[in-house]
Amino acid sequence: MLNTKIFQIKALRCYVTAVAKTKLSPNNKFGQQLLISCKRPEFNIDRHVDDSKFGSVPLASNRWQHRKSKGDFFIINSTQDEEQRQTEMLSLDTFLQDNTIEFNSELIKNLKTEFDIKQLTYIQSTGIPKIFTGDHTIIAAETGCGKTLTYLLPVVQKIIEHKKSTNMNNRKFNTPLSIILTPGRELATQIGMVAEKLCKGTDIKIETILGGNTKKLMMNPEFKDVDIVIATFGALSKLVTTGIYRTEEVQCVVLDEADTLLDDSFSDKLCHFLKKFPFHLQNERSVGTQMLLASATMPTNITELLHKVIDVTTIQEVVSPNLHKLQPNVEQRFLRMNKGDRPSNLLNLVKRELSKNHPLLIFSNKSATSDYISLFLNNSGVNCLNLNGDMLMKIRLGRFEQFQQGMCDVLSTTDIGSRGLDTQRAQHVINFDFPLHVSDYIHRCGRIGRVGNFSKSVVTNFISSGREIGVVQRIEHAARTGGLLPNVNANIKGIINKQILKDMEQIKAKTTDDFF
Template sequence: MTLRMSKIGRNIVRYTLDSVSPFSTTIPKVKNKKGELVISCKRNEFNHYSLVHYGNLDEVPLASKGWNHSKAKGDFFTVLPSQNQPEENMYSFNDMGIHKNIIDVMKKEGIDKATEFQYRAVEGVRSGDHVMLAAETGCGKTLSYLLPIIHDLLENKATAPNTPKAVIIVPNRELAYQVGEVARNLSDSVGLVSKIVIGGRTKSLMMNPVFEDIDILVATPGSLGKLSTVGIYKLNEAKYTVLDEADTLMDDSFVERISSLIRRLSQSQMILVTATLPRTFPEILVPYENSLRHVVSSKIHKPLLNITQKFLRLTLSSRAANLLQMAKKNKDPMIVFSNRNQTCNWAALFLNENGVSCANINGDMHQALRIEQWNKFVSGQAQILSATDVGSRGLNTIQVKHVINYDFPLYAADYLHRIGRVGRLGSHSSCKVTNFIVGQEEIKLVQQIELAIRRNQPLENVDGNITKIVQRKIARKMSQSI
């Protein structure tokens, strides 16, 4: 069935919002006795500078404080990328004892040194302890665990078919392909074998299993659970278990499948890789909690300060006009995030019918179509990707220069993941995020973000278990209505 836009949807492009400056306006860096300009506001009295500090008991002026008022429509503020961030220590892969062939592969990808976090993470994995690698999105966490694992497996190769020595579990198929490709490139260079297992072909694999030597298995929970239950993949010799995007995998929506797999992998070293520190652990991981060695980035839970972030207070009806205006001017890869599958579909349809090529991925789509749309965006056939939070977790999007939150997220963890699609290791130097702010719940989160930046502190109450947050809210509302 061909979808058609309503007359209102087709005509919405006629409207403009004159009270909001276009994002393309360049804001010069300003230095004075207050330091470097950090937050530039429409109302200059709310500008914030790097040398202005607040005590814990001081009241902090917020540009977004009055945004619940109707007169605030059209207000905005911009968080500017810092030009005075301390230079990070870099480490030679040769000094870290990485195999020459692996170093050669990374050099071809433009990676010639390890960051401070990667260096500490490699040491953490090599210690043999259960370890949590927690750092901001886009800092190269995948290499942090793959390098020491592959180095060790050179002396501990698989000895039986379909019996991997390392199992990497990821929450979705797109991330499985991404991690699997990195693992394959590195492992091929030293004679190891990596394989990707995802849903969609599980029944076929059960009926016609392939038995082969596998050193590293990258899989989604559902497919691995089914195939290991029937004995096609044996997990009893796995030396390493990696939960990549652990904050997502520990969400209540995954916990049953993950618990079953962890029981089968109890003999292995547990490696939790996450962009947000978990506030609670599922029951199956509680025995690991006290013995976990933590390798945590100093930037964890902080809104990235190497990108431009603009917050626009809009009316609900003006969002589409602003989206189209920015999309028409856009010449670089861009992601537009929505909170709901229906809005994600509408945004793609709206842009395509107005002459802007846009791909689309969300959780309601058939997997084959989702992969097709993702490849369309990655290959450059479409400059814009409309996505729900399916596209915000873990995917390496170094080509993306602009993220638009058409729907502003309601949870801090989602905001950190979304803005992590830009400003990544290897990304363009001038990346930006534009946020459309409409509702009261959105304003609450904006105020938390603005406060954290003005205080130069991490965001508070970051919780990656979104399902549990939603369940608590529903329970609270039900108890209040009784």
């Protein structure tokens, strides 16, 4: 009995390694590429199924609730290579010739030299001219397609033109012309670095403000000329309330990762802050403010949230055809296993990837799990950085940059590391905890397979609980039918609150029935 148990444990630890080697052929017996490869070949498919009704399509994960399913797996194969991706892009030179916008020569030079951009993605070639018109605009597109430059380029160009045509001598210190708000410090830092590179050689002055030291900024403020402020929402809100930063000349407000900023956790304070800007006068260029929103997912109640501060009928949309779809250029593996087997499987997989010089991101649902993974890997001889929202700022600051600069090849993080961060180095994402919301899965997968990253990209998902299996089945169904991912509502706190209310109503109804 003991020998049998030991054999079962060894088998479970080894099967992740077997899947990592991808011994399954990505082609069927006729040589056609498979969309989905499964341990049980009867679930393999090489083309999308027409019937899109959930429950009508056989799924490899259908019986994963059963204890005997442990050790099963399926793989959503990558069906798009870099050459195919290039065909969807537009030459930068062609874009400049076809548009009437006369961009500053330094900006174009920086695009080519600092960013090595020769082609624009769909969202960039369609979004840049739309934003430049001054309309309120939502940029909704898949992760990793260049949304940051989509709004930065026209915003900076308009500031350059405004400074040429207006006397800036009367503008007071700490009075920006544009504000870019983000939910996290790492993202604010990243956008600030992108903006500095884009504005190299121009007179645009950029200031990046991070949370965590706001009290110090309030007690000992700096006053200087600034054109663009990039900040976490909480920090800038306090500095504006205390009068250290002024908003009367702001011509554009950008909400980057708008889905997170419009989550119920932020929405009330954000709406109060946004009421400071005259969005209703955006057509009067000298006094109005333009609103831009950028994200890979959007809350379903976005209209309800924004109508408090803006006429929602004036908002234009620039939407990618790949929005809320699985990334076709990323291989996605789903492995069913016991919860207790995850650490050993993780260690085997991480060591195998590091032997190939493949940097990894490991995602957890909670900060405590992220801490545990970091400690476990470091104690097992694997150098691993840890990044989560519960860390002190002085400890957290620079962690992501260390990973980006190659000082460490493994980063253990929570969803704080999944929002907007440009992880060009990462080639493999491991979901140690599978996300319980589809929107979180989209953002995590989006850390790899980004524009400019030509290496093979893989997502490996450890599936252990019943709630995780429910989400996996929805994702597998979308992969088999070629449809949109379901229930992509980025308002996570709203979802949780609705579920709590629903549970309370059910308890109340049951209590009433028992009473009578």
